[in-house]
Amino acid sequence: MKVQLPTSSLAAALSHVERIVPARSSNPGLNLVRIDLLGDALRFAGTNLDLDVETTVAADVRGDGALALPAQVFAQVVRALPGDVVDLAVEDGANELSISSGSYATRLQLVDPDAAQAPEFPDAFEGRLSARGLARALGSVRYAAAVAEYQAIFRGVKIEASDQGTRAVATDGFRLAYFDLDEASGLDGSWIVPAKSADEIVRLLDDGEVEIAVGDGRLSLRTDDVRVNVSLMDGSFPDYRRVIPSNFPITITLDADALRDVAQRVAVMADKTANNRVDLFVKDGVLQITAEGAYGRSQEAVEVQQEGSDAEMALAYNAKYLTDALQPLSGALRMRFSGPTTPSLLDDPEMPAYLAMVVPLRTG
């Protein structure tokens, strides 16, 4: 067989598979990329059991069949190719893939393609969303999912679909974020995907439409050149709506970027061994942020627009939770305080799709 294609196309298609495939695995087929030769394209596939990824790229193909080789090694070689075009070839009966580009030539040993399972994808995709919309929804909330040491279900991102629209939501019990996409997918239900798989979905999606199918414990996505299966998480996601407060003695409005800068500066002094605590004090249209650690104390004040002007409130957050919550926001920021020990809400009144909730630290 002989194949020719642009080096950059090969590198891009392969990188999506390389990223999810483990470099080493006790399961011998798992580190492989499987390459299927189609009439006018190459199809790359790999899996890490939680996630199957398949990418297709146009190529000048002579011959057919399938190849397999270690994904990381192939990707590393491709990244180093000097030419704009790459030629791939396998001589009849040979067990090596010849790769040449410009003056560079390499041969990589092939593996039996049956050692690399070809992932199976659904035939029909009932749902559809804009690819950018889904990526934005997942990408905006993913930070609020828990890291490894927490209860498993908190390490997922929940997708809620109805004819009203599509919501992505994540929480680790100490904070929460949701993003409402004003698009109905045509599906009805809710599914929890591992946060790490959500990261890959965000990276894979680009322009255009993404088609969606659900079944057999997995969520499948399809775009023009990518197909993905994501294993869904079992278990019941916390009833997060119950914990979002609705009564706020104090509401302030300020610039999101200004608060992010201030919080990052002040947090330099926060005690990393004591929840990275920063203290907030709102009074008379001024938000004062303070941190105190082993080496001293830092403080900064920001003018804010305050509703509930006769009230004041002192509360404390983990500085990282505060800056994470601000990440998807720029421009106007509304902070609504339900009380010194009950959750605070952060959002942009002009862009209500995104809402972040942060639970204050217990103080005193």
Place this chain on the structure above:
Amino acid sequence: MKVQLPTSSLAAALSHVERIVPARSSNPGLNLVRIDLLGDALRFAGTNLDLDVETTVAADVRGDGALALPAQVFAQVVRALPGDVVDLAVEDGANELSISSGSYATRLQLVDPDAAQAPEFPDAFEGRLSARGLARALGSVRYAAAVAEYQAIFRGVKIEASDQGTRAVATDGFRLAYFDLDEASGLDGSWIVPAKSADEIVRLLDDGEVEIAVGDGRLSLRTDDVRVNVSLMDGSFPDYRRVIPSNFPITITLDADALRDVAQRVAVMADKTANNRVDLFVKDGVLQITAEGAYGRSQEAVEVQQEGSDAEMALAYNAKYLTDALQPLSGALRMRFSGPTTPSLLDDPEMPAYLAMVVPLRTG
């Protein structure tokens, strides 16, 4: 006391001390920066026992005396300051340094300044060189010094000074590099500085002149705003001149950047567990570079200008040694091969100040 100075000046002066001072140390004073208030300047000093660094920066100073505080914490706070100007203050009898810049204010706890030794520097500096020249000489050869696991003396960079000029030389026994600076320092002798200290000297030196003093087991340097003491290494540096070959059956000339690119690409396939070996074969004006590892083989050819045109030679190097040796070179590269198992020399005939020697791997 009260001090005002540009934030960028403070950050730059402090960073030199921060970099050498250990973040944690069982020696309690060692993580500190000592700050002396001079009439119109601040002087920062720190040490890691191998190296003392002192930097001076102009400032508007009211008051006198000395302060000390943990270098890393102070530097981290200074990097986060929002304003162009920073105000430092200590209230009479207080034990805290107030730092304010723009809307940001912080207080850092001070330590008894006597806990941070003020390094002592020589009164007289007998030698002098251009700062850029010394930095270039040390920076060009430092890579050839050994890493931790080798014999101590190989982890140093030797400086040879005579009325003929100044040479920096480093070797780990498998490769060697020297750089001849065409400047006589006024000193006569040779000294070995730890390679890590050489790195710091390179970072500290800028424009202008550097004055040099040697004595009491240390080398001291002085510029307008920096003073440094470097502990010298004991022991006898290998007699490297003896091992530099002088008879070359084959000499080739090629473009240094082209060889660097080719070597890096081919080395992707080199076996990291077998000395990262790349094979070179010179014949008929062509240099062929090949690497072979667990996953396959890569090969690339470069046209070269060859003297000794009826000869051919096959030899192998550690790919990293080859690319390291090329680092200070650009433009014309001359490679002189003394034999398949004896050292090869790399230099630029137009810029003979720099010479690299690489010992081939044993093959077969």
